[in-house]
Amino acid sequence: MKANLWISAMLVAAACAGCGHRKASAPALQxxxxxxxxxxxxxxxxxxxxxxxxxxxxxxxxxxxxxxxxxxxxxxxxxxxxxxxxxxxxxxxxxxxxxxxxxxxxxxxxxxxxxxxxxxxxxxxxxxxxxxxAGYQQEVGYEVNQKYCSRCHNPDSTTEQVSNYDNLAVKPHSFSSGEVYNKFSDADLATVISHGGPAMNRSSLMPPYGWTLDKAEMQAVIAYIRLVSDPPYVVPGVVYGKH
Ligand code: HEC
The missing domain is CATH 2.60.40.10 (Immunoglobulins)
Structure with missing residues (x-):
């Protein structure tokens, strides 16, 4: 790899040796x-x-x-x-x-x-x-999202998929809404996704997916939600300065 890069760099240099163009000595973009x-x-x-x-x-x-x-x-x-x-x-x-x-x-x-x-x-x-x-699991989660979730959770319509968002009386959040999803533990996310909105006191417009998704797909879509979260999701762990 490295050797190849050097060789092509040298070829470029050689090819340009006589042309005197600005490219020969890299940057200097004004x-x-x-x-x-x-x-x-x-x-x-x-x-x-x-x-x-x-x-x-x-x-x-x-x-x-x-x-x-x-x-x-x-x-x-x-x-x-x-x-x-x-x-x-x-x-x-x-x-x-x-x-x-x-x-x-x-x-x-x-x-x-x-x-x-x-x-x-x-x-x-x-x-x-x-x-x-996206690693493999997050990529699978993205596919699950595209197949089942984004038509409601993504307000933007594309040519392949017209969003259902505008028709919903209760608006779901985009999966990048870290301020919403970061407050959910993985277990709580799995509960809403498996059993639907009412399981966590939310609207029944959020359907249950417990029969549709297997465990790996469920974990994958959660991994995807964690990946795209903004502000970023911080994995709960050691809390410094507390007992
Ligand atoms: C038919 C539309 C629809 C589909 C499809 C849908 N959801 Fe929802 N979802 C909703 C609505 C509406 C809410 C908001 C409920 C509330 O705030 O009371 C919601 C809420 C949620 C919540 C709770 C956090 C929040 O946004 O309020 C999670 C987590 C969630 N959905 C995950 C998913 C996942 C994962 C999928 C795909 C497997 C999915 N949803 C598919 C409509 C949908």
Whole structure:
């Protein structure tokens, strides 16, 4: 692997030796304009496999303080060890957007990526987005969610799936709502999912899945809920400073 990388790096260098283009000596991307804020256009909160490229690119947009898009602003992106960006810095295009292909690290879990840019005074502003690397169990949980849950729990309709959310008299929460789901223990989640809303004093619009899902699928969908939770779910464990 490493050797191959070196060889291709050398080939690129050799190919460019005579061309004298800016690419030959890496960075030096010069911003042509400056904004004041970075916002997400698309591609945050995606689920991918550990070590693989996310299905969609992460598209960020730079705005000025009027909320207009800025073309030619430099955006840099960084993340935890093992995450690879292509490119790692870029100037915003005609739509004010910076597009990054993201390859997640090899460990499953939540990855926080930080994009930064500079305003007209050279002051840095940043945006942090999350992406998720799903291990096998979480991937199974995602499939369960897609098959049974998301039509109610995800308010957004897609071409493949029209959401039922708007028709529900009691609105379920999106599984990323950490402020709701983090308060549930795994056992309580399993109770609601198996026996339906009334089992935990909730609406009967939440159907029981005890006959539909086997134990592994139940645990998988819980693992998925824990993975995508925002704020992140903290596994209950040792509480320091208490007796
Ligand atoms: C037919 C629509 C519907 C489907 C399908 C559905 N739910 Fe729900 N769910 C609800 C509603 C409505 C509530 C809110 C009940 C309340 O707050 O009283 C809810 C609540 C919950 C809760 C309690 C926390 C909260 O959001 O209030 C959990 C956990 C849950 N659902 C998990 C699931 C899982 C896992 C699936 C798929 C296996 C699923 N649900 C499928 C409608 C649905």
């Amino acid at each position: 911003a042509k304009a400056a904004g004041t804020a970075i916002v997400v256009a698309s591609g945050d909160k995606q689920l991918g496999s550990p070590g693989s490229q996310l299905p969609q690119p992460l598209v960020l947009q730079v705005n000025d303080d009027q909320g207009n898009t800025v073309t030619g602003a430099k955006v840099q992106i960084s993340g935890p060890r093992g995450v690879v960006f292509d490119p790692a810095q870029v100037l915003t295009d005609d739509n004010g957007q910076a597009t990054f292909k993201v390859t997640l690290g090899g460990i499953s879990g939540r990855y926080e990526l930080t994009a930064s840019s500079q305003d007209a005074h050279g002051k840095t502003f940043t945006l942090t987005v999350a992406e998720f690397a």
